[in-house]
Amino acid sequence: xxxxxxxxxxxxxxxxxxxxxxxxxxxxxxxxxxRRMAFVADAMSHTVLPGVVVANLLGGPxxxxxxxAGVTTAMLLGFPARARRIGEDAAVAIVLTSFFxxxxxxxxxxxxxxxxxxxxLFGSLLTVDADDLLLMGIVGGVAIVAMVVFHKELVxxxxxxxxxxxIGLPIARLDLLVDLAVALVIVTALxxxxxxxxxxxxxxxxxxxxxxxLAVVPSMLVAAAIAALCGTVGLAIAHEAGMRADVRVxxxxxxxxxxxxxxxxxxxxxxxxDRVRSA
Amino acid sequence: xxAGSGAVGVxxxxxxxxxxxxxxLLRRALLETVLxxxxxxxxxxxxxxRRLPFFVMTLSHATLxxxxxASLLGVxxxxxxxxxxxxxxxxxxxxxxxxRIEDTSGVGVVLTGSLAVGTLVLSIGQGTARDLSAxxxxxxxxxxxxxxxxxxxxxxxxxLVLALAHKELVxxxxxxxAADAAGYQRGPIDLLLLVTxxxxxxxxxxxxxxxxxxxxxxxxxxxARLWCDRVVTTMALAATFGVFAGVVGLxxxxxxDVAAGAAIALAATAVLAGSAAIRALAPSRGxxxx
Numbered sequence: 001x002x003x004x005x006x007x008x009x010x011x012x013x014x015x016x017x018x019x020x021x022x023x024x025x026x027x028x029x030x031x032x033x034x035r036r037m038a039f040v041a042d043a044m045s046h047t048v049l050p051g052v053v054v055a056n057l058l059g060g061p062x063x064x065x066x067x068x069a070g071v072t073t074a075m076l077l078g079f080p081a082r083a084r085r086i087g088e089d090a091a092v093a094i095v096l097t098s099f100f101x102x103x104x105x106x107x108x109x110x111x112x113x114x115x116x117x118x119x120x121l122f123g124s125l126l127t128v129d130a131d132d133l134l135l136m137g138i139v140g141g142v143a144i145v146a147m148v149v150f151h152k153e154l155v156x157x158x159x160x161x162x163x164x165x166x167i168g169l170p171i172a173r174l175d176l177l178v179d180l181a182v183a184l185v186i187v188t189a190l191x192x193x194x195x196x197x198x199x200x201x202x203x204x205x206x207x208x209x210x211x212x213x214l215a216v217v218p219s220m221l222v223a224a225a226i227a228a229l230c231g232t233v234g235l236a237i238a239h240e241a242g243m244r245a246d247v248r249v250x251x252x253x254x255x256x257x258x259x260x261x262x263x264x265x266x267x268x269x270x271x272x273x274d275r276v277r278s279a
Numbered sequence: 280x281x282a283g284s285g286a287v288g289v290x291x292x293x294x295x296x297x298x299x300x301x302x303x304l305l306r307r308a309l310l311e312t313v314l315x316x317x318x319x320x321x322x323x324x325x326x327x328x329r330r331l332p333f334f335v336m337t338l339s340h341a342t343l344x345x346x347x348x349a350s351l352l353g354v355x356x357x358x359x360x361x362x363x364x365x366x367x368x369x370x371x372x373x374x375x376x377x378x379r380i381e382d383t384s385g386v387g388v389v390l391t392g393s394l395a396v397g398t399l400v401l402s403i404g405q406g407t408a409r410d411l412s413a414x415x416x417x418x419x420x421x422x423x424x425x426x427x428x429x430x431x432x433x434x435x436x437x438x439l440v441l442a443l444a445h446k447e448l449v450x451x452x453x454x455x456x457a458a459d460a461a462g463y464q465r466g467p468i469d470l471l472l473l474v475t476x477x478x479x480x481x482x483x484x485x486x487x488x489x490x491x492x493x494x495x496x497x498x499x500x501x502x503a504r505l506w507c508d509r510v511v512t513t514m515a516l517a518a519t520f521g522v523f524a525g526v527v528g529l530x531x532x533x534x535x536d537v538a539a540g541a542a543i544a545l546a547a548t549a550v551l552a553g554s555a556a557i558r559a560l561a562p563s564r565g566x567x568x569x
Binding site: 033039041042046085089091092093097098102103104105108114117118119196199200203204207210247248249250252253254259264267 | 336384394416505
């Protein structure tokens with residue numbers, strides 16, 4: 001069955017896109033999950049919208065727009081909430097909704113409002129071309145290199161903030177580095193699954209691997225494997241549903257639903273295991 | 280040229296404001312916006328006090344499958360959103376009872392997972408990009424009369440509940456230890472708050488959309504917190520800000536042909552930015568530090 005669905009070049013490109021995204025998101029995602037930054041990652045996936053929309057209006061590359069908006073958000077969120085009376089989580093929510101609203105406002109002036117908006121937010125997995133794959137590889141590669149180079153520092157900061165401070169590591173700059181890496185992952189995901197579903201690739205496989213009780217690097221490897229596996233199965237399901245049952249199924253969403261299901265199964269098993277052990 | 284376009288912009292605004300009062304469809308949108316703005320402001324004060332913005336974000340994304348199913352079945356979107364939101368509150372409470380919710384990644388998984396389930400079901404049900412974008416950014420001009428009635432009724436109920444439980448909610452928010460010492464059961468009080476937030480989101484989402492409704496529940500309340508100390512006055516001001524942002528956003532939306540939900544969210548952000556700027560320039564001596 002999988003032999004038939006991978007025969008078409010566009011399916012091969014779609015799978016390659018998922019694998020690239022899965023690997024990049026796994027490496028960055030474990031750091032995000034370790035330091036409980038899920039909300040920041042989610043914010044970022046919404047705040048890149050105005051960048052993408054403006055780039056589209058100007059006819060420039062969407063990637064560049066997303067990158068500018070992503071880096072801007074990372075900088076904004078990196079500052080501790082200036083006004084004490086606005087909590088940090090409220091500040092993240094406000095930045096998120098404001099940026100998203102700005103993007104929606106601009107795109108809603110256009111003629112093909114709905115199609116454009118959902119295209120940016122959910123991507124188009126089956127229309128990824130060779131140039132997209134190359135860009136995904138380059139942008140994702142930069143994120144991976146950054147995570148590998150600062151691996152020791154990032155892990156120390158995640159597990160033992162006091163120790164990291166004591167030996168003089170720049171905590172704020174390390175956190176900014178992870179924020180920027182998240183922005184790069186979202187840029188990587190833009191064409192394939194869109195900005196909103198990108199977060200699923202960052203958080204879900206990494207959270208699954210952590211629930212298995214793995215160390216940092218094995219977590220990354222397992223998270224990447226989960227993404228690749230769900231990507232293959234999800235694309236096959238979407239393809240077969242279209243071919244055999246003539247049911248139109250969104251492939252990107254199918255992959256993310258599979259990722260979520262794997263997480264839920266592992267989370268329930270891990271919870272049950274902990275109960276049995278502690279009893 | 281610039282001055283000319285400015286004048287046209289103002290004329291557009293005046294025309295748009297007049298049409299909001301004149302045309303029945305827009306009048307309904309105006310009423311819905313005012314109701315949702317006021318309700319979001321009031322409930323939002325608790326959201327901000329209890330540090331619930333991430334919860335609100337998750338809850339509102341999690342309503343997408345409910346919206347999709349409701350629209351496929353042809354029933355009220357408020358109903359679909361309410362069912363989905365209450366289910367999520369149930370799950371959160373169950374997980375909370377099971378003991379370990381310090382890990383935020385699980386919440387993040389639920390958030391994106393719900394988005395994916397919603398889009399998947401929509402794609403299978405032959406839904407269009409139009410439907411999806413309406414769910415995400417709201418569509419206040421297509422709100423049905425039933426939705427407005429539901430908003431008014433449920434909104435009144437929420438305000439009533441918050442008023443009756445006000446003392447307990449504020450005590451738990453500011454001094455949980457004292458609440459425990461006084462013998463209050465924090466579990467039911469927290470659950471009550473989460474359910475009121477869920478209901479508020481459910482009535483706000485058809486108009487404001489999954490993403491932008493979060494702004495209605497966080498931004499006006501955050502802006503009001505910059506001006507007030509007492510909870511009740513903060514709520515009154517937040518409701519005023521919510522209504523103001525709603526009306527201004529709706530007028531701007533009609534005048535300049537931008538999505539209403541986006542214009543309302545941006546108007547709320549402008550109120551917050553203005554408040555923050557004024558407070559920073561003219562620091563008040565009377566304001567207590569928190």
